[in-house]
Structures are given as structure tokens and as C-alpha cells.
Amino acid sequence: MTTPVTPAVPAPGALPRLLVLDAAPRPRLGRLIGRAEVSYADAATLADRLPDADVLLVWDFHSDAVRRAWPGEGPRPRWVHTASAGVDHLLGPELAASDTVVTNARGVFDEPIAEYVAALVLALAKDLPRTLELQRERTWRHRETRRVAGGRAVVVGTGPIGRAIARTLKALGVTTALVGRAARSGVHGPEDLDRLLSRADWVVAAAPLTEATRGMFDARRFGVMQPSAHFVNVGRGPLVVEEALAATLRARGIAGAALDVVAHEPLTADSPLWDLPGLIVSPHMSGDTVGWRDELGAQFVELFERWSAGDPLPNVVDKTRGYVPGH
């Protein structure tokens, strides 16, 4: 899928030193016993430990410790792998400018996130939050709901996650347009976005966070959407200007929204996002189906084995763009 790149491998005889930015539960790295010298760091110790690592596994993908520690003293790992699709939490300018190869967890989250988006779209169409509210009030109140089939969706983000979302929505009968950084076969460019937004029933954000996408869903873009439209974000929180979304929902400028990601995670109890009208908030879990951590660990082990053998690595991030380029 992506152009493979081969970072340098340690000299024969020396075990590669693998440093893990730790989080509980730890990755299952049993297959690397005798093939790597594994040690663990946390956000506090990472800066001291970085110079002694050949490879860094960013297992704590909620942390921005790499971004903070990287500019420090001494040598740096030649390869950094993050157990996440997004790389915005680690990709500071120094790492971006370095020779270090960065890889991500491309492929693990695609289908789970697509199902999660389908769940949100259908729940919003069928007014499920209100049904559960009425159930709590022990009230039987019939309402009419929406069809999903026959509607129109716009998915912003053309990586494997955006494409899986588009496939799933199409399977449900939704006419779906993909929007990427540039027009190409099967993909609309940014110049089409406003026109597509103005006709969409469903707008799904599944883009990486880059300087081009930060804050792209702002008051103007929410203003272009139909009052009957719904907005879903499964990408990164800062794609959305949250104050603008809040104002839009309060004014019933769109019919509803669902955020699985927010600008500041975890969302604190005093956030106004918790009880906005028509908004579903979930805790950044769209891709995390049972067994996901094992899959992430197994994916890293596989990449490590390739790297040790001197084979090219897949899933290499274009550090100037901030994501793994596709087709």
C-alpha cells in the first residue's frame, strides 16, 4: 500500500535496543525475547532514555511526551512506531526534520471505526438517544424517524479509515463522497467541499490532524450545512472549532452531531460539550474493539521482525504531510 522504507539496523551481534513509551496494559512482546533488549520509559523518564534506544515504540498514544522529549540532548532512535493511526501527538518539527523513520498502526482501526460511524449515523437517524431518555422516564412515545438509505454523506479524509467509512455507508444505501487534500480519481478536492457540505445529510470527519485540517470545521463550514444535517468526528478533536459547533447546535443550525474525539482529552466534567442539544460524546473509542491492543502489539512485532531482517517497513509516515500517503 505504501512505499516501504528501511531504517538502518544495528551491527550484527548487537541486540537492538527497543524503548517502549509505556502504558497499561503493556504490549505483548514475548516474541521479541532474545531478539531485542526491551526497556520501558514514561513521560518523566523518556528524555533521559531516548539517547540509548535504536527503536521507540509509542505505546502510550495519548501522550505528547515524544514531541516534548525529542528536541533534547544526544542521539535519537532511528525508527519510531506509534500504536495509533494519528501521529500529531508525537510529530514535532525536530522529529519531522530528522532522518528517523516514523511508522503508524495503519490498517488496524479501519473497519472498527467504520462500524462505529455506522452505529452513530443510524442512532442519530433513528433518534435512539431520545428513545433511551423516554425509556428512563418509562414513557411510550411513538415518533417518526429517518431513512438512512437514499441520503447523502461527505467523508473528509481519504486514508484507509475514511475509505472504510465510505464503503460501509454505501453498503447502507447512502450516496457517499470522499474529500481529500487534492482531487483525484474517486476523491473530491477541497474546492468541492462547501458544495458537498451544503447538500449532505451526514458529514464525517476522518482526516489526520495537520496544519491544513486544524480547525477546518468552523462556524462558516457549519453554516453551510443543512439544518437537517448531522456531523460526526472520529478523526482528531482539533479538526473542529468546538465553540462553533456548540453555537451551531444551540441555534439548531444542524440537527445533531457525535464527537468521539475532542480537543482536550479526557474531556473534563465541567466541559459544556457534555450536554449540548443533539450531541453524542464518546471517549475516543471508535476503533477499539475487543482484542485491539493485541492487534496493535502483533502489528508492531511484525514490523520489528521485518526491520531486524533488513526488509523495508510499510506504514511509513510522510513527516512533512503528517500521515501515511496512499493512492
Added chain:
Amino acid sequence: MTTPVTPAVPAPGALPRLLVLDAAPRPRLGRLIGRAEVSYADAATLADRLPDADVLLVWDFHSDAVRRAWPGEGPRPRWVHTASAGVDHLLGPELAASDTVVTNARGVFDEPIAEYVAALVLALAKDLPRTLELQRERTWRHRETRRVAGGRAVVVGTGPIGRAIARTLKALGVTTALVGRAARSGVHGPEDLDRLLSRADWVVAAAPLTEATRGMFDARRFGVMQPSAHFVNVGRGPLVVEEALAATLRARGIAGAALDVVAHEPLTADSPLWDLPGLIVSPHMSGDTVGWRDELGAQFVELFERWSAGDPLPNVVDKTRGYVPGH
């Protein structure tokens, strides 16, 4: 799709007398002006009015007034159409034994109900009720959820609704088996049901209510299901022995359930069903998407025009079976 049947038409010159068992909002019958003598009855007046009707439109499909009024005195309409898929509310033994033709709203609800089932299945898989609960508590708590794709479903009911549900679940990657009254191509017979239930992640009831299906989901059948299974009923409430489902959910015998129909509708505030663990209750709305009443009215007008022209009627109910037979 179904064998057409032609009920007798009034003598030339006489306008057919159409009686509507009324409910608000009334059907749009403007296209029948000058072509039918339309009058309205309610549950209290139906028995008195039945002898003067050639055709009865059961618009109040929640009422069992037809079942109660039919055995009374005098002539009876030659054709009864119900604006519903199920006919159990009107099909008493006297109507079943009569020459009167009964038609239903076959076709209107199929795809909407299939979407609703997909919404329930995905909401249960993604733990959406708990997410909304945590949102109300302003609590950010990550959980792992389930994949839908790769799972197994059993859909009981092989009419157009059951088939649409199966198509939609298959589109989401779920291996889906249909169970009907007898084994045939693409359909399992009742002899396979227990084996299929014992392996299913999702069990969906979409059968008509007949003497063969009443109470079919009982303690024994819930006992066969896996502790990780979910049960969804969009057919008729009495397919389920509700006490058995309640006991199963309380004992965590299955993981969860969703009932869009219950034995006694509307469900009263004192029902224990409202707060069973893992149960979603919705008010018999699975097929009722925006515009559904207009579709039901238009379908009846189309059937009336066929009948007036002496053409055969589709959607004719087999009154001994209690549904419109299919393939």
C-alpha cells in the same frame, strides 16, 4: 410477489362504500373522491357500520376492534385492507372462515425496519446506551466494544421484512441465517433453530404472530443462546415470553436485548420491562420513517384502484396461515 385475488366489485353505477376504521392523522384519500363513498368509524361504532361497507380500511392498526366487531349481525365487507404488516389484531376465526379477502401493507416497512434493526445491533455492539449514560454523568470512560462484521445472526421470519433485515446484516459483514416455517432454498426450517440459536451473536425476531410463533422465544430458547448473544424483536410482542426474557436478562443469561414491540402496547409506566439490565425498549416505531403514513395511504389507494377496475389484488393474506405467503 404474491398470488393476486379479485374480490367482487359493486354493480356498475353504484359507488363502492369504503369504511375507514379511523385514527389520527387520517389517510389522504383525495384521489378516491367521486370513486368511493367514504365514511369513518371508531371502535365504538364499527359493529353498527360494518354491514353497510363494501370495503374496510383498517387505518387504526393498533386496535383489535375488527376482531371484536366482525362476529356481529348483518352482511360484511368483501375486502378488508390493513395499513400494517401484521394481521393478528384483526384476524379472528369468523373473518378467517369468511369469503372476505384480507390484504396488508406488505412492502412499505421492509427497508425501514431493516435499518432500525441495524441501528439496534450496532448500538448494542458499540455499547451506546452506556456511552449516553456516562455522558449524562459527564464521565469520560474508555471501553472496548465489539465488532459486528464476522459475527453470526439468526433472523426468524422469512417475509420481506425478515429478508430485508438479513440483506442489511449481511451488508455489515454478519453471517446471517433465515429461519421459516419449513426448510427451503436459502431458508432453515424450525428443526435447525436451536442449533442456530446456540451459535448466534444476534437473534432477530421478525415473524408474524400466529399460533405457531406465539411464545416461541421462551425460557428454553433463551437458555440455548450464548451469554454473549443479543436478542432483538421487531415482529410482534407475543412472540416473546416476556417473563422469560426478563429472568434471562436479570441472570445475565444473554448480553442484552431490544424490544420494539411488547405484548401489551402501549407499555405502561409500571412495567418491569422499562429498566431491565441490557434492554432497550422502543415504542413500536421500527418501520415508521418520515412519510410512512402517506406511503400507507398511497398503497391503499393503489389497491383500491385495482379493485375498482376488477384487477387482481396483491398482498392477499392467507387467512389460515395468518400472513401473506411468499416464495
